[in-house]
Amino acid sequence: MQQRPTLTEIEINRDLLRPTLDTPMWFYGLMAFLSIFAAAAIGAFAWAINHGTGVYGLNRPVMWGFLLVNFVFWVGISHAGVMLSAILRLANAEWRRPATRAAEVLTVFALGTAAMHPLFHLGRPWRLYWSMPPGYDFGRGIWPDIRSPFVWDPTAISTYLTSTALFVGLLLIPDLAVLRDHSSGMRQRMYSAMSLGWRGNTRQWKLQIIAGFLLSALILPVFVSVHSIVSWDFAVQIAVEGWNATIFAPYFVIGAVHSGVAGVISILALLRWMFKWENYIRDDHFDALARLMIVVAVAWFYFFIIEFMMGFYPNEEPELSLRNLQLTQWPFNAAFIVFALTSFFIPVPLWLFRKVRRNVALMFWTCVLVNIGMWLERFLIIIPSLMRKQVLTFNWGSYNPSPIELILVGGSFAMVFLGVLTFVKFFPIIPLADAKEGEIMATEIRVGKVMVPAAYREE
């Protein structure tokens, strides 16, 4: 392990509050650049509202296209947040410290962006009103049908979004107090109000620590349920080949963790480059995260193999024709090869090497590869299955994404990054309290002639 730098509270405040209190000019440039894409997406959506959903490339029987693929992708990314912060918190892993809040914030914005996609897809977003409690037809006693997965889905996503956002906010309080003490004027008043009068006494710190563990343990089951329910949007249907599989829920969840943790690693690499946080997001952290990725990727691959094998297991014609489409027909065969290479066969062997795990650039790019692969995975699950939805071949259809859909998909990436950057502008993305606690808890044990890095452990 490398020599660990020791940092004082003043240094931690100075380094980690830099993007907030002393924002560099390029930061605004970057935000403006991303805003162009986000604005393009809003324009495309406006166009779709004005012209109707005919502007999408949807084509019977493929009524779910890129927007739904992208929806599943962003819900998947949002899973990194709790997976990392909760599991590592509960396991008391020291290397969680710089990653937790970035992961949670990515969750919030990825999930928020994901939640917009069904609206894009509907094309008449105001009709959402009728599916919300104030719009119910109380007069005639008409209620939503809770037997539909499309009722479960918003329930789960709104629970997850509410919980994670509040969780981030609660654990932000001590850091807001630091901002309160280090800012002036308008900002100080804002941070003062938001920090709720935090003083930093033993009771408050104790409850913060307990809240971290307790809420992690409570949000973890929600996180598992969200992507499971997203998977049931597909899996409970018996009409579409390839979807009606019992393994779908855990397969989706582990796939989400795979893409999500990769997303967090990419974000951490970007943060380290942008704000020169080498002392906080250290090579050790990438090493540990990469080891976690190996485990997650192998587990995901196991589920993938089982799921894919089950396509051949019953030896039934419709299912076999779907696998045939996925594996041998253009462009799905190419997509499948790229998917297999990028999500597993390129990154995982690379991560076995310590040199790769500790190389930030390689970690960034391998994790980007994983997410390219995982996007394609969702594409391969959704589109080919719908193309072969009907038993009779004259009812088979095709799908080509329209430019509007491409702009919306591209814009969704800009929106998520814009969201994360906006957060970085106003709040510390690396939790100060956690970094400071890490400094207090870090120590060494002498074994013979070497000093082995160690940590105090509260139980």
Added chain:
Amino acid sequence: MAGRSIMGLFKEVDDAVEAADKLKENGMDDFEVLTGSPYPEGAFGEKVANHRLYVWPLVGAALGFSIAILVTAGTQLAYPIVTGSKPILALPPMFIIAYEGTMLGAILSTIIGVIFESRLPRAKLGLYDPRITEGYIGLVVVAPDGDTDRVDALFKAANATDVKLEPVGA
């Protein structure tokens, strides 16, 4: 309790620990430690803060579960239409919604519970110093019988950077 609060501000952690020891020796073991970092409870030999946080999620979960069951059962009974050959009171979907309701109830009430048990929000900061978030340690104690001079001397003897008195009537 009668008496005024007094705060000693320490630059060095070890000085604060010494001062805390002295406070205890002088029978003032009910002091408050203000820090900018989460020191494990007991690092300054302070009293354990009691809380009932663990009750909150249980209450919230029970509440969330009950509401979810009421809503799911109620809406199905109010609008009894058979879909997908499922029974009118279809338990598995009810369970899924109730599960989310339970977790939401537990999480919301835990968050409220953490804020409440932290004795937040408070409008006035009270005895406080912005330097605490820069690594200084604050020791706040109610001086017995208003004898602030003795505590003041005690803090200063332990290398306190600064000693602050609570304004009268605050």
Added chain:
Amino acid sequence: MHNGGPHGHHVDLLVRTPEQVNEEVLSWTTRTSSKYWLLVLALAGVTVLGVIGFIMKASDDGFDSHMPWGYLAAGLAFILTTSLSAPLIALAPRFAKAHWTRPISRIAEIWSVAGLLALLILIPLLVTLPSAEGRNTMWFYDKVAEDWPVGAPHLYIALGLIFLVINGFGLLWASAIPDFAAARERTTGWRKVWYTRLSLGWVGTKRQWRGLRAGLGVLGAFYFMMLVFAHTYVSFDFGQSLVPGMRDSIMPTWQALGGIQSALATVIVTAFVIRAAGGFKDYINVNQFWSMAKLMLASSLLWMYFWWSGFIVLWYGKTPLQQDLLQLMWFGPYKTIFIMTLLLSFAVPLLLLMWNGLRKSIWGPALVSLFILSGAFLDKIRIYVSSYSVENVTAHVLETVPEGVTPDSSDIMMLMGVVSGAILLFTLAVKFIPVISMWEVREGMLLQEIRPLKRLPLKVLAKPE
């Protein structure tokens, strides 16, 4: 439960010299009392009863049909999910560099000796298992090419289990080499001869230690993969693929997960017994039980989640086949067993383990483990007996839901024999292989200490690269 420090912080560590560790562990390993031999005798008696049960079954029903052998298949699955899964508890924390696992890792690894029993049980099961001809199997038989792959599934199941057992023995041996070397110096007679042979001339050079660590890493990773694979083919070939039309892709993963849950339960119960029997109260303390109880709570929740994930899809689909499957596996003849399983493997563990006070005790996790083991036992019976009760394995779909199969006396004797046989092998092994991994405990003492953080005594854990 006792607490070492103020504020309820639990800071007790093992205080021993390295010599004392060797002395205490080895003196227990090499000493056999009359009570011990009485236990061995009793276990051997029940195991013989199992053999008699097997002979009765074989002479009554023969090996022509798979149908009478459902309960023995459940026995194999139970051995796989308990004894053969137990070594996981030594492996996973080792990868995560956790210290708490050190005193119990050998207990977990020794369970791999029960692999011998699994191989024995496998023989009649393979003899009676229907051929892959004309039915669905996970081996792609007849799908890619005619009569290919040759020998599927029998050959591959046999090879898979043999490799798993060899891997388990290899893992146990490798991790015990330094302890055999220590035992070599402290014993005489036949023991000394064998310890010398098994320690392979270990003297503990830097190179040897590095080799040992690398070897344990590779063997451990392989064991994990082989074990998950074993859960996959056992649940397919002795379960799902005997039921025509059944398509439950979550089943193998659910069974593998159940293996983790039962492995924890197995290790907790054995650690509880060894702790009391061997006087290892300072070695195995509440920390080990607490850590495992947390994992056991998580795995119990996941167990329910995996079951539910499969159930909701089958329930929602409402096709005739799916409804028949629900009847066959869960809500038909085995309903009571299923509800019992749900209670024992999920509800009771959740309701008990959600309390930290109970998790952080020694008796609490041990008690919950007994529930979980009973749940796992019933679960295996439900899955395999119901699968084995289907007569026409080459039909296109499940034609009728068969009636429940109650165990006859030979089934009960066989199951008793399987369980006591596994315990017998373990019991014999602990008097030869040091039951506490001495070198891991000694290393743990170097890397942990109690040190005050200002006025608070805390445990300090070092994590070397």
